[in-house]
Amino acid sequence: MQGPGGPRRPAEVNTLQGIGPEATARARELAASIQLGSWHYSLRLERTEDRNSVMNNVVGLVIGLIVATASIAFMLRAHPEAWGIVLVGLVLSGVGLGFVAVCGYRLMFKDREGIRGILLGHVFDAGLIFERTRGQCHVVRLGDGMLRHVSWDDGADDRQRAQLWITLPDGQLRGIETWNKDECLQLSALATHVGLGAEPETIAPLHPGQVPELL
Numbered sequence: 052m053q054g055p056g057g058p059r060r061p062a063e064v065n066t067l068q069g070i071g072p073e074a075t076a077r078a079r080e081l082a083a084s085i086q087l088g089s090w091h092y093s094l095r096l097e098r099t100e101d102r103n104s105v106m107n108n109v110v111g112l113v114i115g116l117i118v119a120t121a122s123i124a125f126m127l128r129a130h131p132e133a134w135g136i137v138l139v140g141l142v143l144s145g146v147g148l149g150f151v152a153v154c155g156y157r158l159m160f161k162d163r164e165g166i167r168g169i170l171l172g173h174v175f176d177a178g179l180i181f182e183r184t185r186g187q188c189h190v191v192r193l194g195d196g197m198l199r200h201v202s203w204d205d206g207a208d209d210r211q212r213a214q215l216w217i218t219l220p221d222g223q224l225r226g227i228e229t230w231n232k233d234e235c236l237q238l239s240a241l242a243t244h245v246g247l248g249a250e251p252e253t254i255a256p257l258h259p260g261q262v263p264e265l266l
Contacts, residue, residue: 078173078180081188088176094237096170096181099230100265115150118143170227170266172241179241181217181227181266189217189225189266193245200242202251213238213251216263226263 075093082090126140168184178192191197197218205212215227215238229235239249 078182082175087178091174094172096172097228100228111150112155115147119147122147174244198245200247200251201254203254204256224263225266227266
């Protein structure tokens with residue numbers, strides 16, 4: 052997927068595959084309306100993050116159901132005067148139901164891919180369009196300073212964590228996550244296109260609460 056002229060897709064970057072014309076029609080129309088020029092290529096972003104998010108929530112939901120069901124069944128079989136056992140069962144069932152509520156909520160309302168579609172990065176002559184296929188589009192023009200390519204030492208999972216940060220028009224900061232070398236190369240290609248360095252800017256380690264919400 053690349054345009055007939057201008058910069059070509061970097062050879063080492065994976066392109067979007069298996070997406071019909073409807074997926075990028077909105078981005079093409081938006082680019083034409085704001086004169087971003089010719090389209091060169093599109094990338095599917097956050098593939099690993101989207102998959103991990105769904106799997107983690109599904110596992111949490113299943114574990115919660117098992118704990119809650121087993122705890123309730125245990126309480127029903129316990130002797131009515133065994134208050135200690137009943138109390139433990141109540142606590143465990145509450146924990147299980149808490150997992151069900153949190154993970155179920157995330158799957159229904161926070162699952163980015165399931166609710167807002169996959170995340171695409173479209174590269175045009177004069178900028179980028181980031182598109183959730185069932186959500187919003189965000190435009191980044193060359194030289195407008197909306198993007199920042201950063202990495203930091205994330206001690207939680209023993210890796211140098213790289214992200215592309217985008218400042219939205221309302222001032223909110225959002226991130227694009229990476230989990231492997233291919234995804235880092237994708238962000239490097241996008242960063243280079245808008246005039247940032249291919250290598251991310253190293254910043255001080257971030258507290259989990261300081262990491263931007265993902266796009």
